[in-house]
Amino acid sequence: xxxxxxxxxxxxxxxxxxxxxxxxxxxxxxxxxxxxxxxxxxxxxxxxxxxxxxxxxxxxxxxxxxxxxxxxxxxxxxxxxxxxxxxxxxxxxxxxxxxxxxxxxxxxxxxxxxxxxxxxxxxxxxxxxxxxxxxxxxxxxxxxxxxxxxxxxxxx
Amino acid sequence: xxxxxxxxxxxxxxxxxxxxxxxxxxxxxxxxxxxxxxxxxxxxxxxxxxxxxxxxxxxxxxxxxxxxxxxxxxxxxxxxxxxxxxxxxxxxxxxxxxxxxxxxxxxxxxxxxxxxxxxxxxxxxxxxxxxxxxxxxxxxxxxxxxxxxxxxxxxxxxxxxxxxxxxxxxxxxxxxxxxxxxxxxxxxxxxxxxxxxxxxxxxxxxxxxxxxxxxxxxxxxxxxxxxxxxxxxxxxxxxxxxxxxxxxxxxxxxxxxxxxxxxxxxxxxxxxxxxxxxxxxxxxxxxxxxxxxxxxxxxxxxxxxxxxxxxxxxxxxxxxxxxxxxxxxxxxxxxxxxxxxxxxxxxxxxxxxxxxxxxxxxxxxxxxxxxxxxxx
Amino acid sequence: xxxxxxxxxxxxxxxxxxxxxxxxxxxxxxxxxxxxxxxxxxxxxxxxxxxxxxxxxxxxxxxxxxxxxxxxxxxxxxxxxxxxxxxxxxxxxxxxxxxxxxxxxxxxxxxxxxxxxxxxxxxxxxxxxxxxxxxxxxxxxxxxxxxxxxxxxxxxxxxxxxxxxxxxxxxxxxxxxxxxxxxxxxxxxxxxxxxxxxxxxxxxxxxxxxxxxxxxxxxxxxxxxxxxxxxxxxxxxxxxxxxxxxxxxxxxxxxxxxxxxxxxxxxxxxxxxxxxxxxxxxxxxxxxxxxxxxxxxxxxxxxxxxxxxxxxxxxxxxxxxxxxxxxxxxxxxxxxxxxxxxxxxxxxxxxxxxxxxxxxxxxxxxxxxxxx
Numbered sequence: 034x035x036x037x038x039x040x041x042x043x044x045x046x047x048x049x050x051x052x053x054x055x056x057x058x059x060x061x062x063x064x065x066x067x068x069x070x071x072x073x074x075x076x077x078x079x080x081x082x083x084x085x086x087x088x089x090x091x092x093x094x095x096x097x098x099x100x101x102x103x104x105x106x107x108x109x110x111x112x113x114x115x116x117x118x119x120x121x122x123x124x125x126x127x128x129x130x131x132x133x134x135x136x137x138x139x140x141x142x143x144x145x146x147x148x149x150x151x152x153x154x155x156x157x158x159x160x161x162x163x164x165x166x167x168x169x170x171x172x173x174x175x176x177x178x179x180x181x182x183x184x185x186x187x188x189x
Numbered sequence: 190x191x192x193x194x195x196x197x198x199x200x201x202x203x204x205x206x207x208x209x210x211x212x213x214x215x216x217x218x219x220x221x222x223x224x225x226x227x228x229x230x231x232x233x234x235x236x237x238x239x240x241x242x243x244x245x246x247x248x249x250x251x252x253x254x255x256x257x258x259x260x261x262x263x264x265x266x267x268x269x270x271x272x273x274x275x276x277x278x279x280x281x282x283x284x285x286x287x288x289x290x291x292x293x294x295x296x297x298x299x300x301x302x303x304x305x306x307x308x309x310x311x312x313x314x315x316x317x318x319x320x321x322x323x324x325x326x327x328x329x330x331x332x333x334x335x336x337x338x339x340x341x342x343x344x345x346x347x348x349x350x351x352x353x354x355x356x357x358x359x360x361x362x363x364x365x366x367x368x369x370x371x372x373x374x375x376x377x378x379x380x381x382x383x384x385x386x387x388x389x390x391x392x393x394x395x396x397x398x399x400x401x402x403x404x405x406x407x408x409x410x411x412x413x414x415x416x417x418x419x420x421x422x423x424x425x426x427x428x429x430x431x432x433x434x435x436x437x438x439x440x441x442x443x444x445x446x447x448x449x450x451x452x453x454x455x456x457x458x459x460x461x462x463x464x465x466x467x468x469x470x471x472x473x474x475x476x477x478x479x480x481x482x483x484x485x486x487x488x489x490x491x492x493x494x495x496x497x498x499x500x501x502x503x504x505x506x507x508x509x510x511x512x513x514x515x516x517x518x519x520x521x522x523x524x525x526x527x528x529x530x531x532x533x534x535x536x537x538x539x540x541x542x543x544x545x546x547x548x549x550x551x552x553x554x555x556x557x558x559x560x561x562x563x564x565x
Numbered sequence: 566x567x568x569x570x571x572x573x574x575x576x577x578x579x580x581x582x583x584x585x586x587x588x589x590x591x592x593x594x595x596x597x598x599x600x601x602x603x604x605x606x607x608x609x610x611x612x613x614x615x616x617x618x619x620x621x622x623x624x625x626x627x628x629x630x631x632x633x634x635x636x637x638x639x640x641x642x643x644x645x646x647x648x649x650x651x652x653x654x655x656x657x658x659x660x661x662x663x664x665x666x667x668x669x670x671x672x673x674x675x676x677x678x679x680x681x682x683x684x685x686x687x688x689x690x691x692x693x694x695x696x697x698x699x700x701x702x703x704x705x706x707x708x709x710x711x712x713x714x715x716x717x718x719x720x721x722x723x724x725x726x727x728x729x730x731x732x733x734x735x736x737x738x739x740x741x742x743x744x745x746x747x748x749x750x751x752x753x754x755x756x757x758x759x760x761x762x763x764x765x766x767x768x769x770x771x772x773x774x775x776x777x778x779x780x781x782x783x784x785x786x787x788x789x790x791x792x793x794x795x796x797x798x799x800x801x802x803x804x805x806x807x808x809x810x811x812x813x814x815x816x817x818x819x820x821x822x823x824x825x826x827x828x829x830x831x832x833x834x835x836x837x838x839x840x841x842x843x844x845x846x847x848x849x850x851x852x853x854x855x856x857x858x859x860x861x862x863x864x865x866x867x868x869x870x871x872x873x874x875x876x877x878x879x880x881x882x883x884x885x886x887x888x889x890x891x892x893x894x895x896x897x898x899x900x901x902x903x904x905x906x907x908x909x910x911x912x913x914x915x916x917x918x919x920x921x922x923x924x925x926x927x928x929x930x931x932x933x934x935x936x937x
Contacts, residue, residue, distance in 0.1 A: 058496030087406050091510050093525035106499050110422055138409025141535045164236040164564060174244055204719045226893055317797055317890025323623040389798055390889045547892045
């Protein structure tokens with residue numbers, strides 16, 4: 034299916050929760066959805082025959098200067114189409130529902146996003162820091178991140 | 190007797206298969222809880238090699254980032270370089286000359302053979318057969334010599350550039366490559382005779398850590414790991430890029446020939462067969478390569494238009510995806526690397542329940558992970 | 566030793582002033598020193614040969630710098646190991662940690678005493694030869710277990726437990742596989758077993774060709790012995806890539822050297838037993854060693870014995886660099902479900918054969934049919 038058709042299907046099903054379609058200069062195009070409805074939309078995308086997005090290609094956090102975003106790139110092995118789904122999150126206490134019940138591949142990538150951005154994924158089966166030490170302070174990939182002077186007495 | 194055994198209290202052992210270990214393919218730490226020899230829980234702990242490559246990407250220019258992609262997966266350095274180049278070219282709409290694309294495919298496939306040789310060698314060495322490792326290294330030395338002629342480096346090549354490759358292939362390199370392929374092709378049946386179908390080896394790997402096709406897709410496995418579970422998905426065929434549409438080859442899929450589909454042996458055999466296919470691809474590419482320029486005109490101060498792109502390439506270890514956001518300046522705005530080994534580790538904890546400690550080593554080897562990719 | 570002492574007193578009357586027991590003791594110590602020197606030199610050279618064989622199989626050269634064709638490499642390695650820092654882990658059990666290598670070493674080298682090197686060359690011809698060897702090599706198990714336990718290291722403990730389980734499980738098939746030779750000779754003494762393979766042009770007297778069951782026994786013994794000595798494909802206890810050297814991971818310097826030497830010594834003992842029990846021991850083909858002069862008889866038989874034994878040691882090395890490693894449960898299964906029943910069946914077969922043919926084997930039957 035063409036991305037336009039997929040987005041139309043999504044809009045007809047979820048109406049106002051599909052906030053925006055980003056297509057200009059963006060490949061694959063994104064459907065911006067509201068964070069509260071994300072698990073439902075994810076489940077719909079995976080289970081609906083004709084869509085069957087069974088593969089989560091990539092889950093990334095992004096720091097747009099005024100707000101955070103989590104971008105999901107989805108792919109269907111059966112139908113061979115791809116789209117992206119994005120949720121925008123506020124800068125204070127960014128949090129969104131986890132999708133690792135829908136795509137188990139999300140687990141490590143969500144942990145990484147939590148580790149480097151501080152975005153909390155509620156309902157995740159295991160949300161701990163993954164790349165940085167457990168007692169690291171701060172979330173490095175944020176645009177306003179300040180490097181600490183010392184870590185356990187070692188000059189950083 | 191039975192009640193006697195039940196009344197015997199046994200304790201679980203907490204063992205650390207620490208960052209320094211001969212068979213964890215890098216600095217991987219696995220925290221094992223075992224009941225004697227049987228593993229109750231094996232949790233991977235990564236991050237020992239985190240070098241903040243994604244943060245660095247936001248500070249350097251697009252061209253300057255190329256050497257950093259070398260260090261992502263240093264055994265498939267050309268492939269990572271090329272993935273970055275293809276991503277930026279997709280973002281900026283740069284047209285790459287055909288000769289450059291053919292050269293990229295040639296070096297990528299040679300690097301695929303080299304990477305699979307290391308995977309094969311270190312895997313068999315982990316299983317206790319020390320000899321195939323040295324044979325693999327011997328073949329790989331010849332590939333390293335070819336690469337040294339091409340770009341001067343033996344491991345981290347930094348050869349591909351945005352818009353092409355840095356320099357044309359030297360005189361006679363294609364003939365030397367053909368010579369190498371003629372030398373290498375009969376070696377694969379030799380390895381199969383020596384170790385692949387050896388009864389002890391098969392017994393170690395058959396029916397160990399079986400991953401069903403649905404599980405493999407859901408947990409994000411890609412590349413040989415996914416194909417080993419029977420899913421015939423290969424990016425070079427299903428989402429072709431570069432000049433792959435013009436090349437003919439088969440997709441190697443695990444068939445459960447010595448056990449169940451999706452066990453360690455299948456993943457191993459997929460890699461062996463992929464080496465054969467790469468030889469095929471290389472021969473075709475060498476025959477088809479046209480003359481022409483090897484570098485497109487890319488402005489010195491390269492500022493692509495603002496936009497977001499996700500591109501993925503078929504690396505030897507799986508699907509390397511790069512999500513690139515540009516805001517119109519010389520530096521990328523956000524650069525996310527979806528490393529195949531990182532996503533493969535998702536399934537590690539689930540698949541190792543109930544295996545023996547020796548099988549953990551087999552599983553790590555059959556996944557063919559590499560730590561710099563996981564940790565970036 | 567006592568007979569040697571008395572013959573020395575007869576030759577040199579001046580020595581009758583010295584008490585006989587002191588001369589006997591002197592002879593015992595001298596012979597022990599000779600055997601130990603041989604054993605240690607062999608172990609050192611075996612490490613060199615192993616590395617050369619490995620290099621050959623792996624398409625590379627192996628050591629070739631120290632001495633002519635790298636022959637003195639083992640001396641260089643020995644000196645290096647002696648000069649290394651002796652590290653005992655902080656929480657390790659110091660006494661057991663220090664004791665373990667010695668137990669393993671003793672278990673391995675004490676068996677050299679009953680190996681029949683030549684017609685008259687045996688340190689001590691015990692009449693319980695094989696029984697003694699089996700008993701003494703079991704000391705290795707105690708040593709290995711102590712090494713694993715006292716290192717205060719979970720990997721070492723795992724390695725020690727695996728080694729203990731493996732060696733103990735494979736002692737049963739080893740013993741059972743050696744018994745056919747004992748039955749044919751009618752004695753546990755190794756010299757007797759070798760002598761019973763004499764005559765018939767030397768080669769056809771071998772126990773290997775005596776009857777189909779002993780032929781089978783030889784290969785069963787060889788496989789079980791490979792497992793006894795912790796060699797690949799049974800080297801799970803010291804699996805480099807899994808357990809990072811298993812039970813001897815915390816050992817450094819000369820203590821580590823003891824484990825290594827003991828392993829090569831074990832290989833020799835096991836191969837020597839195979840030669841003595843199945844391959845005719847020191848019998849020279851086409852000649853009768855006893856009929857030659859003492860000097861030539863001893864020299865030639867020593868040469869033949871060493872040739873056969875070292876060939877078997879070479880085959881062990883060959884196997885090590887070719888085959889991968891068995892997993893622990895597969896190893897145990899192989900011993901208890903395959904080797905033990907097969908060796909029992911073999912023993913039964915040999916007993917029935919000997920009963921049926923009055924102790925004669927196939928070559929002897931053919932010889933008697935041909936009227937010899």
